[in-house]
Structures are given as structure tokens and as C-alpha cells.
Amino acid sequence: MQNIRNNNPQEDEFISSLKNVLKEHSRVRSLRYFINQTRRWYWKLQTGQITDRVVVLGTAVPEELIMAAGVIPFRILGGSRSSCTWSDDLVPRDTDPVSRSVLGFVQQIPAEKDLLYIIPTESDSMRKTAYQLSLEGRKVFPVDIPPIREDKNALDKWTQQMYRMMEVTAEHVHGKITAASLQAAVRMTSRARICLHEFILMAPEYDSFLSPSARLIIQNSYYYAEDPETWTLKLRELMRELRRTAIQMGHSQNRSPRVLLMGSPLYFPNDKIPRLLNDAGLCIFRQEDAADNIQYIIPKIGKDRRNLKKMIRTVAGEWYRKDTSCVYLKNEVMRRRVRALGASGQIEGVVFHVLKGQIGQDFELAFYEELMEKYSLPVFRLETDYQYQDVEQLRIRMEAFSEMLSQNRVERKVV
Amino acid sequence: MNAADLHEQEKRKRQEERFRNKMTKTSARYLRRMEELKGAPDSLAPFLQTLRRVYLEMENPLADQEKPIVGTYCVMAPQELIYAAGAVPVKLCSGSYTAFSIGDDIVPRDACPLVKAVAGFQDMELMPIYRDCSLMAVPITCDCKKKIVELLEKTHDVYPLQVPVSREDEDVDQYVEELYGFMDRLEELTGREITWDHLAKGMNIVGRSRYELSRFLELKKSMPYLMKGTHILAVMNAAAYLPADVWAGYMHELNEELTVKVRERQRAVSRDLPRIMVTGSPLVFPNMKIPLLIEEMGGILAADETCMGERGMSDPAVVVDKSFDGMIRALANQAVRPCSCPTFVNNKERIFRIRQMIEDYRIQGVIYHVLRGCLVYDFEYKLIEEELGRMGIPVIRLESDYNEEDVEQLRIRIEAFIELIKLKEQNNGNVQAGRNEGGM
Numbered sequence: 013m014q015n016i017r018n019n020n021p022q023e024d025e026f027i028s029s030l031k032n033v034l035k036e037h038s039r040v041r042s043l044r045y046f047i048n049q050t051r052r053w054y055w056k057l058q059t060g061q062i063t064d065r066v067v068v069l070g071t072a073v074p075e076e077l078i079m080a081a082g083v084i085p086f087r088i089l090g091g092s093r094s095s096c097t098w099s100d101d102l103v104p105r106d107t108d109p110v111s112r113s114v115l116g117f118v119q120q121i122p123a124e125k126d127l128l129y130i131i132p133t134e135s136d137s138m139r140k141t142a143y144q145l146s147l148e149g150r151k152v153f154p155v156d157i158p159p160i161r162e163d164k165n166a167l168d169k170w171t172q173q174m175y176r177m178m179e180v181t182a183e184h185v186h187g188k189i190t191a192a193s194l195q196a197a198v199r200m201t202s203r204a205r206i207c208l209h210e211f212i213l214m215a216p217e218y219d220s221f222l223s224p225s226a227r228l229i230i231q232n233s234y235y236y237a238e239d240p241e242t243w244t245l246k247l248r249e250l251m252r253e254l255r256r257t258a259i260q261m262g263h264s265q266n267r268s269p270r271v272l273l274m275g276s277p278l279y280f281p282n283d284k285i286p287r288l289l290n291d292a293g294l295c296i297f298r299q300e301d302a303a304d305n306i307q308y309i310i311p312k313i314g315k316d317r318r319n320l321k322k323m324i325r326t327v328a329g330e331w332y333r334k335d336t337s338c339v340y341l342k343n344e345v346m347r348r349r350v351r352a353l354g355a356s357g358q359i360e361g362v363v364f365h366v367l368k369g370q371i372g373q374d375f376e377l378a379f380y381e382e383l384m385e386k387y388s389l390p391v392f393r394l395e396t397d398y399q400y401q402d403v404e405q406l407r408i409r410m411e412a413f414s415e416m417l418s419q420n421r422v423e424r425k426v427v
Numbered sequence: 428m429n430a431a432d433l434h435e436q437e438k439r440k441r442q443e444e445r446f447r448n449k450m451t452k453t454s455a456r457y458l459r460r461m462e463e464l465k466g467a468p469d470s471l472a473p474f475l476q477t478l479r480r481v482y483l484e485m486e487n488p489l490a491d492q493e494k495p496i497v498g499t500y501c502v503m504a505p506q507e508l509i510y511a512a513g514a515v516p517v518k519l520c521s522g523s524y525t526a527f528s529i530g531d532d533i534v535p536r537d538a539c540p541l542v543k544a545v546a547g548f549q550d551m552e553l554m555p556i557y558r559d560c561s562l563m564a565v566p567i568t569c570d571c572k573k574k575i576v577e578l579l580e581k582t583h584d585v586y587p588l589q590v591p592v593s594r595e596d597e598d599v600d601q602y603v604e605e606l607y608g609f610m611d612r613l614e615e616l617t618g619r620e621i622t623w624d625h626l627a628k629g630m631n632i633v634g635r636s637r638y639e640l641s642r643f644l645e646l647k648k649s650m651p652y653l654m655k656g657t658h659i660l661a662v663m664n665a666a667a668y669l670p671a672d673v674w675a676g677y678m679h680e681l682n683e684e685l686t687v688k689v690r691e692r693q694r695a696v697s698r699d700l701p702r703i704m705v706t707g708s709p710l711v712f713p714n715m716k717i718p719l720l721i722e723e724m725g726g727i728l729a730a731d732e733t734c735m736g737e738r739g740m741s742d743p744a745v746v747v748d749k750s751f752d753g754m755i756r757a758l759a760n761q762a763v764r765p766c767s768c769p770t771f772v773n774n775k776e777r778i779f780r781i782r783q784m785i786e787d788y789r790i791q792g793v794i795y796h797v798l799r800g801c802l803v804y805d806f807e808y809k810l811i812e813e814e815l816g817r818m819g820i821p822v823i824r825l826e827s828d829y830n831e832e833d834v835e836q837l838r839i840r841i842e843a844f845i846e847l848i849k850l851k852e853q854n855n856g857n858v859q860a861g862r863n864e865g866g867m
Contacts, residue, residue: 104797104805106537133592133772136570140806142772147810154772156592159567163589165604172597341567341576341587371800374535375574 022094026054029281033225039257042250043226046233049243050280053086053236057117062086065127065185069114069141071235071277071303072132072339073155074331076311077178077324079197081187085130087235089303090114091279093398102144103137108369109398110279111137115144123148128184130177132157134339135372153180157339158332167329174328191320195313198327202310204240207247209307216297218254219266224286224296231304232280269417270297272353274346274380275365275373275394277303282398284406285365292410294417297359300349302337309334338372350380354387361390361417363410368397390416446551447485450525454482457713464722466695467658468688470681474665478712481668482523487555488668489515495617498560498583500545500575501568502739503590503766505758506671508606509564511621511629512613517556518667519563520735521548522714527829534571534578539800540829541711542571549582556668562616564609566590568770569803586612592772594763602759603752610755623751630744630754636671637743639678644741646685648787651702652694653685656728657718663736664712695727701848702729704790706781706811708798709735714829717796720838726845730788732781733796738767769803777807778814785820792848793822794841798829821847 030047037043056062064083068075071089078085095116096109102119103112121127132155133139139154146152155173158166182189208231215227222230230247237243257263271289273296278285289296311330316322336346353359362384366373377393384391392413396402428436458479480486489496497509498519509516522540526547530538533546548557566588567573579585588605591598610621619625643662647653662681666674688694703726710718710733718728732738744761746754767777784790793815797805808824815822823844827833 102809104802104808106800106802106805136802137806139592139772140769140803143774143806146773152772154592156598158589159573160587160589163608165608166589169589169601176597338570339573341573369537369802371535371537371570372574374537375571375577377535 045246076197076201080194081182089279091282171328204244225283268295274300276367277301292414305336454713477665495561498563501566503566503762504564507629511625513617513619522711636675700727704730706732707796708801709733795824
């Protein structure tokens with residue numbers, strides 16, 4: 013970590029957050045790899061060393077289809093308060109912080125660099141960000157996600173987009189997409205996602221060893237991994253280490269109220285929400301958002317593994333059917349999942365995180381409030397942005413929510 | 428019925444009464460101000476009467492058509508198809524402050540006022556024009572429109588249309604497919620198969636209204652002070668609630684009257700006023716505060732580049748291939764290719780259109796209207812501002828909502844803007860005079 017200079021606010025934000033997490037987890041040796049991956053991502057952005065020449069903004073694109081061309085896409089997810097300042101003059105006041113931060117990061121990459129920007133137009137802001145970048149002379153490929161899943165042609169429309177995206181990518185990087193290359197990419201990403209899923213399920217049990225910020229870094233690092241194979245191995249190693257440490261230290265299960273954290277996706281270094289939840293004595297039992305949804309997307313290409321077209325269709329279909337971003341008229345996949353979780357009795361409340369300006373999330377909230385009422389589960393709407401001015405106010409509200417959940421427990425016991 | 432239910436019922440009744448009172452009062456006030464603006468042609472009366480019927484008398488002007496009514500929430504749902512199916516279209520976007528205040532409690536705080544008004548009308552179920560819709564077509568052009576579908580589905584049959592984000596050939600092909608899907612749904616609704624003849628007839632009905640509009644635009648171009656912009660907006664807003672042939676008939680009358688006025692050089696105003704164009708979020712009745720302020724403060728609204736104005740109706744469908752598929756393709760082309768809606772990723776069309784309108788109507792200043800929460804328009808402001816800066820046209824961004832709280836602030840800004848244009852013109856005049864003198 014010594015080779016990073018703290019010479020600008022963004023670097024300071026990124027690096028100090030990473031340092032804090034590292035300091036808090038000095039005993040968890042396997043965490044270093046994930047911290048280093050995040051740091052390397054940042055270093056690449058700063059130095060412009062994006063070797064594979066394909067940049068993907070956001071998470072809403074199946075990376076295996078890009079990787080089939082022999083490249084690992086450079087993902088820009090947002091999450092940085094200080095990168096928002098780079099885009100302040102370019103976007104309207106009400107733009108959501110994710111788009112602001114993404115655009116701010118991109119502004120640090122010289123426009124003349126020969127990069128292909130793949131931009132899923134999942135919101136109004138991202139659509140207009142694509143326009144902004146194309147005006148700067150950058151090579152942009154907007155990916156249009158069909159919002160009407162019930163439309164019988166929706167999957168075809170999406171698959172056609174994916175074909176076009178692959179063609180453009182292959183042409184840009186002078187790569188060749190074959191059935192074998194796609195098969196390898198699918199296998200590699202699927203293994204990583206299965207492992208991520210396993211980690212997400214087990215992490216809440218080990219939260220005395222792994223803070224929510226560290227979990228966020230690990231989960232996000234899936235998108236920053238330079239080599240998904242190594243990333244998977246390292247995550248397995250980390251899980252083994254956690255289990256081993258838990259046995260050695262006689263770890264007992266977390267008794268804090270268990271909540272589901274959902275809504276706007278969380279990206280490091282914006283770890284404000286998980287930290288606040290932790291401080292308020294709440295256990296994030298599950299996190300359901302569009303970024304972590306990747307853990308569920310495992311295309312089954314068994315029969316089609318020699319047929320490139322069929323394989324692309326399978327991958328695109330799996331992704332389209334299971335995507336939980338707010339781009340759809342109704343986010344049925346997420347609703348089904350949350351309904352099942354509510355009915356299971358495993359959670360005691362829901363924290364619905366809305367980043368200011370993400371209007372799609374706010375529209376979805378009404379459904380979850382109604383749904384959770386059926387299971388007598390309180391829903392806490394938490395609206396915030398990447399700034400820290402509201403932290404104390406949120407802390408007070410979160411503590412009150414935590415107390416309410418504890419009180420509910422007592423009342424349930426009495427009944 | 429128990430006491431609690433009775434109480435609820437009475438509460439609702441009172442709320443409905445309040446809604447009616449408030450809405451009719453607000454609409455009456457704006458209608459009166461529009462009528463009081465001097466220089467209105469006589470043929471404007473039926474257009475104002477239409478707005479009166481919808482918003483004051485709370486009638487449905489389409490009720491006598493005895494056909495299924497299809498509501499649309501964007502100009503990208505082709506009216507031609509609706510007529511071809513034997514139904515009649517109505518544009519449902521509204522500028523009602525009262526419906527907005529009801530909708531404010533239903534949809535998220537940051538949703539745009541237009542969507543809040545939609546939610547408010549839907550909740551109250553009092554406006555016949557909304558209540559009588561057998562189907563609502565919602566082209567998905569922004570995040571709010573996307574999410575409003577689910578809300579509308581609670582009371583109506585809704586057909587969402589996916590609008591492509593680009594205008595490439597593949598995107599138009601995709602929209603053609605979308606229109607075929609819409610056509611199937613319309614056939615299901617009316618029980619009438621859309622044949623070549625039906626489609627041709629539908630295109631003729633709409634075509635005639637577009638022809639009358641093009642005549643009107645030509646007249647307007649030939650004489651910039653022919654009619655006040657607020658009155659033109661009344662004409663365009665009335666088109667939302669009238670069958671295209673009826674509206675075309677009224678337009679014909681208006682055009683005849685204006686032709687005489689052009690011939691006799693009769694202007695709506697006696698002196699040259701600063702010519703202002705409005706672009707950005709739509710101006711929908713009764714939200715007429717900005718056009719009224721412009722014209723009450725001594726300017727003239729010479730053009731509007733909004734989807735409720737010329738943009739929504741000015742581009743005709745150009746049929747190259749007269750087959751059925753060719754006609755559907757013409758409708759898809761008409762909806763997608765020339766459209767300057769910021770829903771598209773690349774929207775250079777809007778800059779071209781604005782430049783063209785500035786030239787056609789000899790515009791001296793541009794007001795960029797942003798409805799609070801309308802992010803797509805807000806995003807394009809910077810670009811338009813830069814372009815207008817290059818052209819030497821002053822521009823201001825006015826952000827507003829569906830209420831009257833900001834009227835005084837808007838008044839001051841518009842007044843200052845008009846003064847600025849006058850001063851600029853004066854300076855230009857002085858410079859020109861100086862040059863002429865120097866030349867002599």
C-alpha cells in the first residue's frame with residue numbers, strides 16, 4: 013500500500029477507505045488479494061493503463077460475451093464521492109450519484125485513448141451519459157435493454173443487441189470469437205459466480221471477522237478482477253480461512269436483528285450504508301441489488317457448447333431472464349426473490365436504500381412496502397447520496413429502526 | 428355498511444368535491460387569461476371551447492364518437508393505427524396542478540410533475556377523458572413513463588411500447604415490430620382487422636390534420652407576429668382531445684382567417700416584440716404560466732420546440748412503399764427518425780431542428796423549459812446552450828413545477844430576459860447604424 017500517494021481527494025477517499033479496511037482486518041490474510049485488486053483497478057484508471065481497451069459502464073452486461081473476444085472488460089461502477097466532482101459541470105443537479113461518479117471516472121481517461129465504451133442504457137442518466145461521451149469523441153456502444161419482459165420479442169431484441177455488442181468488441185480488439193472461447197469464458201465466469209454466491213450466503217455468519225465494508229470490497233471485486241480464475245481461487249481460500257478462524261476462536265453466531273438490504277446497488281468506496289447498519293447493531297443477512305444479482309446468473313450451455321449462436325442465445329437469455337436492475341416495467345425477478353425471503357421468516361426487517369435521483373428504485377419501493385406488510389416486516393426507506401453530511405441523521409434513524417426490531421423480537425417472544 | 432366505511436366514503440366525496448372545485452377554478456383562470464390576451468383570431472374559439480369542455484365542464488369531447496377511446500402518453504404512438512382499428516385516440520399528458528398535488532402523494536417525490544398529474548387523475552377517476560379510455564398506450568421514453576405503467580394497470584388496460592434508444596436501421600426495424608404488436612392489441616380491442624384500406628384511411632385522417640398544420644406553419648413563417656404563441660399552444664393542446672378530422676376542420680377555418688390576415692398584413696400585436704422560442708419539457712394545458720408570462724411581459728412566443736407543440740405533429744408519414752408493410756414502416760420512420768425527443772442517445776436532430784426554427788421564425792431568444800425531475804431534457808441543456816451561444820442567441824433555463832409558487836420568480840426572470848433581448852437588439856441596431864454611417 014505504500015506506493016500509493018495521497019495527492020488528490022479521490023485518491024485519498026479510495027486509498028484511505030482501503031487502508032481502513034485493511035487495518036480492521038489485519039488477521040484476515042486472504043483479504044489482501046481483494047483489496048489489491050480494487051487498488052489495481054484504481055491504479056489502472058489513474059494511469060490510463062486499460063490494456064484490454066474495452067470499458068463497460070455499470071454491471072448490466074454479461075461479461076462472458078465480451079471475454080469471449082479474448083479481453084477482460086474494464087468495469088466502471090461508480091461509488092466515489094470525489095469522482096462526482098469531475099462530472100459536476102456536465103450533468104444536471106438531479107442526476108443520481110452512480111451516473112455522476114461513473115462519468116467522473118471516465119473523465120479521467122483521455123478521450124483520445126482508443127477505447128470502446130459499452131454502456132447499458134439502464135436509466136435516463138446512463139442514456140444521456142452515453143450521448144455525452146460520444147460527443148467527447150469516444151467510441152460508444154449503447155446497449156438497449158428491452159424494458160418489457162412480457163413482450164414475446166424482448167429476448168430476441170436483447171439477443172440481437174448482444175450479437176452486435178460482440179461483433180463490435182471483436183472488431184475493436186481484433187479478437188476472434190469462437191465456440192471454444194465463449195465456452196471457456198462462460199465456465200470461468202460461472203465458477204466465479206457460484207463461488208460468489210457461496211460467499212454471499214456464508215458472509216453474514218462471519219461478520220465478526222469480516223466487516224460489511226470488507227464484504228462490499230470482495231463482492232465488488234468480482235467486477236474488477238483481472239483474472240477471474242485466480243479471483244475464484246482466492247475467494248475459496250478466503251472462505252476456508254474464515255471457517256478455520258471461526259473454529260479456532262470459538263466463533264458464535266451473530267444475534268443482531270437480521271435485515272435485508274436492497275434497492276440501489278452499493279459500490280466501494282461508498283460503504284456508508286453497510287457501516288451505518290453495522291454501527292446500529294444490525295446484521296445484513298442478505299443484500300439484494302442489481303450488482304450482487306450476478307451470483308444467480310449461471311448459463312447452462314451443456315448441449316450447445318459447440319454451437320456459438322446457440323450458446324450466445326443461452327447466455328443472453330439467462331442474463332435477461334434473471335436481471336434485477338430497475339430497467340424493467342416491473343422487477344418481477346427481484347420481487348419473487350424478496351417475497352420468498354420475506355415468507356421464509358429469516359429476516360426481521362428491510363432496509364430499502366434509494367440513491368437520490370434513482371427514481372426507478374423509488375417507484376419499486378411502494379410494492380415492497382405493501383408486500384412486507386403481509387409478513388409484518390417493517391421497511392425502512394433510506395435515501396441518501398455519496399456525501400457524508402447526512403450520516404448523523406441516518407445514524408439516529410437507523411438506531412431507532414434497530415431498536416424497533418429488537419423490541420419486535422421481545423414482543424414476538426412474549427406472544 | 429359500517430361507520431368506518433361511511434366515514435371513508437364521505438371523506439372521499441369531500442375530496443372529490445375539492446378536486447373538482449380546485450381544478451375547474453385553476454383551469455378557468457388560465458383559460459380566462461388566454462382569452463384576455465389581445466389579438467386572438469375569431470377561429471380560435473372552438474379550440475378554447477374544447478379545453479373548456481375537458482377541464483371546466485369535465486366532459487369527454489370524444490364521447491359522441493361512439494368508438495373505443497385509446498389514450499396515448501406520447502406522440503410516438505401513431506394515431507393512424509388507432510384510427511385504422513376503428514378507435515379514436517386521445518393524448519393524456521396533462522398539466523393539471525390539482526391532479527399534480529394528488530399525485531404528489533402517490534408517486535415518488537422526484538418524479539416529474541407530468542407523471543404526478545397522471546397519477547392524480549388516475550387516483551381521482553373523475554375526468555371522463557381518462558375514465559373512458561378502453562386502452563392506454565405508453566411509449567417508454569423515460570424512467571418515469573416506464574414505472575407509471577404498473578400504476579395505470581391498476582385501473583386500465585395498458586399497452587407499453589418500447590421506444591429504441593437509437594435511430595439506426597435496426598432500431599427502426601425493431602419499432603416496426605413494436606407497431607405490429609400494438610396493431611394486434613388494437614384489433615383485439617375493437618374486434619376489427621386492420622386492412623390496407625383501414626390503414627390508408629387512418630393515414631388520410633391524420634394526414635389531413637398534418638396538412639392543415641403545415642399550412643398554418645407556413646403562414647406563421649411568412650409573418651412572425653400573426654398569432655400569439657399562447658393561442659397557438661391552445662390550438663395544439665386542443666388537438667389532444669379532438670378527433671383528427673374535427674381538429675383539421677377547425678384548423679382549416681383558422682387557416683382561412685389567417686390567410687386573409689396575412690394578405691391584409693394584420694398582426695396580432697401592433698409593434699415588434701422580442702421573439703422567443705420555448706424548447707424542453709412540454710407545455711400542457713392548464714400549465715400555461717410560462718407562455719402567458721412571456722406574452723404578458725412584452726415578448727411573443729414565436730415558436731415552441733416541444734412535443735405538445737409543433738414537434739408532436741409536424742412530421743408527416745412519408746409512404747414510399749405502398750404495401751401494408753411499407754405503410755407501417757412509414758409510421759415507424761415518422762415516429763423515430765425525425766423525432767428530437769431526448770429519449771434517444773444521440774440527439775443531434777434536436778440541434779438541427781432548433782437551428783432551423785430559429786431561422787424560420789427569426790427567433791431572438793430561447794427559453795429552455797425544464798419540468799422538475801425531467802432529467803433527459805435537463806441533460807441536453809448544456810449542449811443546446813453551447814450551440815445557441817455559438818449562434819449568438821441568448822438562452823435561459825427555467826425550471827418549474829405544476830404549481831403557482833414560482834410564478835413571481837419566473838415573472839422576474841422572464842421580464843429580465845425580455846429586457847436583455849431588447850437591449851441586445853438595440854445594441855445591434857446601434858452598431859449597424861454606426862457601420863452604415865461609417866460607410867457613408
